Amino acid sequence: MPTTKMHPDRLFPSDPATRDIARELYAAVADAPICSPHGHVPASLLADNEPFASPTELLITGDHYVTRVLHGAGIPLSTVQAPAGEPAVDPREAWRVLAAHWHLFRATPVQYWLEYQLGEVFGVTTRLSAETADAVYDEVDEKLRDEAFRPRALFERFGVDVLATTDDPADDLAAHRALAADPSFAGRVLPTFRADRVMDPSAPGWLAAVDRLAAASGIPCDTYEGLLAALRARRAFFRSVGGTSSDTGVPDAWAIPLDPAEAARIHHAAFRGRATAAEGVAYRRDILYRLIEMAADDGMVMQLHPGVHRNHHAPTLARHGADTGHDMPLPTGFTEPLRQALNDFGTGTALRLVLFTVDETAFSRELAPLAGFYPSVYVGAPWWFLDTPDAMERYRRAITDSAGFAKTSGFIDDTRAFCSIPARHDMARRADASYLASLVATHRLTEADAAEIAVELVSRIPYDTFRIPR
Amino acid sequence: MPTTKMHPDRLFPSDPATRDIARELYAAVADAPICSPHGHVPASLLADNEPFASPTELLITGDHYVTRVLHGAGIPLSTVQAPAGEPAVDPREAWRVLAAHWHLFRATPVQYWLEYQLGEVFGVTTRLSAETADAVYDEVDEKLRDEAFRPRALFERFGVDVLATTDDPADDLAAHRALAADPSFAGRVLPTFRADRVMDPSAPGWLAAVDRLAAASGIPCDTYEGLLAALRARRAFFRSVGGTSSDTGVPDAWAIPLDPAEAARIHHAAFRGRATAAEGVAYRRDILYRLIEMAADDGMVMQLHPGVHRNHHAPTLARHGADTGHDMPLPTGFTEPLRQALNDFGTGTALRLVLFTVDETAFSRELAPLAGFYPSVYVGAPWWFLDTPDAMERYRRAITDSAGFAKTSGFIDDTRAFCSIPARHDMARRADASYLASLVATHRLTEADAAEIAVELVSRIPYDTFRIPR
Amino acid sequence: MPTTKMHPDRLFPSDPATRDIARELYAAVADAPICSPHGHVPASLLADNEPFASPTELLITGDHYVTRVLHGAGIPLSTVQAPAGEPAVDPREAWRVLAAHWHLFRATPVQYWLEYQLGEVFGVTTRLSAETADAVYDEVDEKLRDEAFRPRALFERFGVDVLATTDDPADDLAAHRALAADPSFAGRVLPTFRADRVMDPSAPGWLAAVDRLAAASGIPCDTYEGLLAALRARRAFFRSVGGTSSDTGVPDAWAIPLDPAEAARIHHAAFRGRATAAEGVAYRRDILYRLIEMAADDGMVMQLHPGVHRNHHAPTLARHGADTGHDMPLPTGFTEPLRQALNDFGTGTALRLVLFTVDETAFSRELAPLAGFYPSVYVGAPWWFLDTPDAMERYRRAITDSAGFAKTSGFIDDTRAFCSIPARHDMARRADASYLASLVATHRLTEADAAEIAVELVSRIPYDTFRIPR
Secondary structure, X not given: OOOOOOOOOOOOOOOHHHHHHHHHHHHOOOOOOEEEOOOOOOHHHHHHOOOOOOHHHHHOOOOHHHHHHHHHOOOOHHHOOOOOOOOOOOHHHHHHHHHHOHHHHOOOHHHHHHHHHHHHHOOOOOOOOOOOHHHHHHHXXXXXXXXXXXXXXXXXXXXXXXXXXXXXXXXXXXXXXXHHHOOOOOOEEEOEEOOHHHOOOOOOOHHHHHHHHHHHHOOOOOOHHHHHXXXXXXXXXXXXXXXXXXXXXXXXXXXXXXXXXHHHHHHHHHHOOOOOHHHHHHHHHHHHHHHXXXXXXXXXXXXXXXXXXXXXOHHHHHHHOOOOOOOEEOOOOOOOOOHHHHHHHOOOOOOOEEEOOOOOOHHHHHHHHHHHHXXXXXXXXXXXXXXXXXXHHHHHHHHHHHHXXXXXXXXXXXXXXXXXXXXXXXXXXXXXXXXXXXXXXXXXXOHXXXXXXXXXXXXXXXXXXXXXXX | OOOOOOOOOOOOOOOHHHHHHHHHHXXXXXXXXXXXXXXXXXXXXXXXXXXXXXXXXXXXXXXHHHHHHHHHOOOOHHHOOOOOOOOOOOHHXXXXXXXXXXXXXXXXXXXXXXXXXXXXXXXXXXXXXXXXXXXXXXXXXXXXXXXXXXXXXXXXXOOEEEEEOOEOOOOOOHHHHHHHHOOOOOOEEEOEEOOHHHOOOOOOOHHHHHHHHHXXXXXXXXXXXXXXXXXXXXXXXXXHOOOOEEEEEEOOOOOOOOOHHHHHHHHHHHHOOOOOHHHHHHHHHHHHHHHHHHHHHHOOEEEEEEOEEOOOOHHHHHHHOOOOOXXXXXXXXXXXXXXXXXXXXXXXXOOOEEEOOOOOOHHHHHHHHHHHHOOOEXXXXXXXXXXXXXXXXXXXXXXXHHHOOOOEOOOOOOOOOOOHHHHHHHHHHHHHHHHHHHHXXXXXXXXXXXXXXXXXXXXXXHHHHOOOOO | OOOOOOOOOOOOOOXXXXXXXXXXXXXXXXXXXXXXXXXXXXXHHHHHOOOOOOHHHHHXXXXXXXXXXXXXXXXXXXXXXXXXXXXXXXXXXXXXXHHHOHHHHOOOHHHHHHHHHHHHXXXXXXXXXXXXXXXXXXXXXXXXXXXXXXXXXHHHHOOEEEEEXXXXXXXXXXXXXXXXXXXXXXXXXXXXXXXXXXXXXOOOOHHHHHHHHHHHHOOOOOOHHHHHHHHHHHHHHHHHOOOOEEEEEEOOOOOOOOOHHHHHHHHHHHHXXXXXXXXXXXXXXXXXXXXXXXXHHHOOEEEEEEOEEOOOOHHHHHHHOOOOOXXXXXXXXXXXXXXXXXXXXXXXXXXXEEEOOOOOOHHHHHHHHHHHHOOOEEEOOOOOOOXXXXXXXXXXXXXXXXXXXXXXXXXXXXXXXXXXXXXXXXXXXXXXXHHHHHHHHOOOOOHHHHHHHHHHHHOHHHHHHOOOOO
């Protein structure tokens, strides 16, 4: 019977001499603590430390990496994940759907991560299939009732040192504060300031988000200046709870300041529900500029990931909500869009801009050249759609030539699936070891330098990039 | 003397362990029947079953893959292919030109295909060169007079099960019907509905094409609604003759419905020869939307390949006609251009959209993410300019992560050169075996799964993708 | 103690069988003379033959490949290179800065080139580091006082046969003429005509550049026709001094002729300092068309490299001048922008257009298809940001399929750093040997053909491409 036992040499180069080098480089970082400076696990998961409800909730529900593949094969989303507002699906039935379609995931990173979780985290030795679905479900389900599989125990077992979350500016960060105050919890869970919802005044939900921001900050946001002041205040609050960075997702990277009077005019119109789409774009690009300006002032690391068309399929958005697998990458530019901001703030010491892309053509053409020159610019790890062994190799081969290793961010897992954290970090460590090994094998890097870099990539680099104290 | 004998391990990875795996995976599919769901061999070739006129007609004339390389090296097209309306070139002279310039093709897929044809199809053991030109010509020429080298005999020897052609909506499909009715012909030759000529009313030839469509369908096309009705009628006719898919080539993928009154207005203006270029674009994008709508209704698989600037060099078009080697790829988007159509029809069960690109940046950025989510979207095989071992590997490495294998189309040969069909399918099978072997060697796929996928890629997948009965 | 001794197998594939082939292919070209048809070493360096002032001047100052990496790491440019108009930095201090940050260059081509220069050119066996900075400095500095390390001696030792420079149309080419007339100098130093400064009449410096052109040519340039006549005259002068090619760098490749009256109107406005930015663009695109027209007339090879945003960071431009590491690549098109010019001149025998890109997506999508069809079009070697072993491999894998080897330019080093010339050519020869070896190992090319190609790539091809007599 096929098993999920993962091969110790997985992802290493097939050439024996290069593989030997990769093995050695990997061995030195395999068990290093995990620094996860960008992700979507909620802090409450660890604060509450409740058992996971079921294998399905843990491994399928809400993980659009998994559900989109099923959807793409013609399986309605509602089979594995209830529409918004409807009762949850039967977890065992949803699990059976995944198991029966396991072949769809062959050779994908999703299969790799899930097999890692089943095999390495839960010790399941049976391979998932329609036939074994129930047995595997039961085996995981039983483990989940064990104290050792509660979030905090797993956090510790995974060796997570730092876990950053993603949070609305109006969030009270109660869970973060509780964890920080809890002497029984040794890890660090840091908030990340994400103000996307207040950027586009022509988008639904803008006014509500602005109202929440005003309430949270105690600063009226009915003026443009008020909004900026409230954002500054909440950034300070995030920092007071340990936050070191912000995260911003926008359709494009244009950061163009408006004349304050024009910004105020649009803000005012938006408050009356009258901002046009064009005004929304202009305002959003102004706010992006202002966020960069704030980062150049307060030193919060600014993560920026433009170029995603959110919610491409309106009917799915209406029925299932956002983050359900139909966000789509777009061609993405950085060099022109960020020029003004980089001219104004790009060589100062406070600004740190970590640029992520879902359009890999930007790697060698824009991101590496920008990071190569501007001290403020770092190239974010290959993420979303590119968080795979092959794309990680393409990333390194496109970036190192112009920007080396020191201007790359270190790995981020960007995951909503808690147990995929070690799977994803392990994949990245193997991918980097393989890349470094290929450089050693072709005599472009000494083995000693490669060993040093492999260690830095999981230690100094992510902490320094995200200004997380060590 | 150098020979054309091809190495049995050609295209397999050089790493010995990986090569062994590739060999085994390939062995299981090497002799599998050929399903060719997209190509440009005319049905009449098989219906008439006349001998090929000469080695030149068979291997050079009309194959822009071959003639463009010669042209690019400064050899006038007219040396190897007569201008439109002029008497044919001397075939032996043209052959000598190719032979004398054989070095231009070193390491190109064209050389690979031609050497396959000479060596594997015609048993030529002498390598082509200026010195051997006449001897090789004579050897092939003699074979062509043999019954065993007539089209039907070759069709059978190549193991072709299904061959799809490309046909104008007004075509009477007489050759297809004759073949289907002929008990002595066991293969299947299926028409493909290609309505490009009636899409842009500002283009020369639109009115003539619409007139032919009206005549063929018996439906007056002097109105926009008439044109749509005629297209629907001809699609039904194509299906009645076994057609399962349509093919559409457009400069861009924008599919935007017009208000019917506006479409009717442009249609009317075009009938008086007064459609502007801008109206031509708007109308063409409307028709693309309507074709998707029809496909969502009648279930014909819709192949779409946008992004080619046809006939880049006007003087060559004037002298030699279309398809003479100067069609050029353009940057190509899919995510925004197809959004409305995918919102309207993309999750239904009838629509199947096979998207091809000549801009490989779309692989990981647009095609894999779209196919990963939308059940209707499949990623077409790497074709035209990308139908090569290296590009096939880049395709798989860019696509598999987000869309697996099940949402890829299976290989299409897209060829006008009849004897290149087995050469091209063999290349694709070797390329896929090599890719799969690399996944096995790096422990990302079990050998059993790889073997299953290799077989599916040449059996279930092309038939299912193109809805061809097995 | 680590040394800079380079491994004899560096850059060769790690697979032993493939490496053996690469070794053999490389051995045949390792010591071939260097043809450098595009670079930025001034002719006066060789005409004057003065000793290099210091290791810093030789290896750091003015080499933006080196200084940008330091700047990107937060080290002010002024630490290693004085601002314009200020006294030079202390060379030993600047050297120490480089040495102390040597780790930033790990695995980059810059480290490779510098280690080649230190080890192979200067025989330094100590590896650079903060600790060894002074010792290495002293060792190189001492060598520089030796006759054997003067420019001409190095030129000879490097085996340079042809070195092309880059020169303003108004340059009197005195140094070139002196070298040509000097019986003691056996090499050839050829001027390259670069008229960028007179293309955009809205740019600062246009009028001064036009005035210099008028003075040099003796043709008044206060009219558009005068400017064109002056350019033609200076091209003839460059040819008379051995120049065979021109070089043009523009933000985009659009070449669109203006109505001469409109061009004259803009020219006239520009003379009064009143050309708008839009007029500047239209005029620049007209001049690009006229330069292609001239090349189609006088047969000077036209090098074109569009797609760079020059001087992205205005404060650095103001303080340090141009070419200081903040030129940034942009998305770049060729197929549409050059269509009209290629329709008008692209199939003639006089025009030769060598197209370079900093956007590697153009390789397979635009450059290889254009070069595959148009006899006038050649694909320039991967340069700037792409002049690295990995990018060279991507280039070959993207280009060969559609354009073979014969339509590629041969390597160009494009360097300002004199001693990096052999380092860069050696890197390219190893990269090509490795690529060819991989084709041989996968049976896509015979070993005999590979050997022939390897030799052609460093002999016939660069001379023929750039029309340099042999």
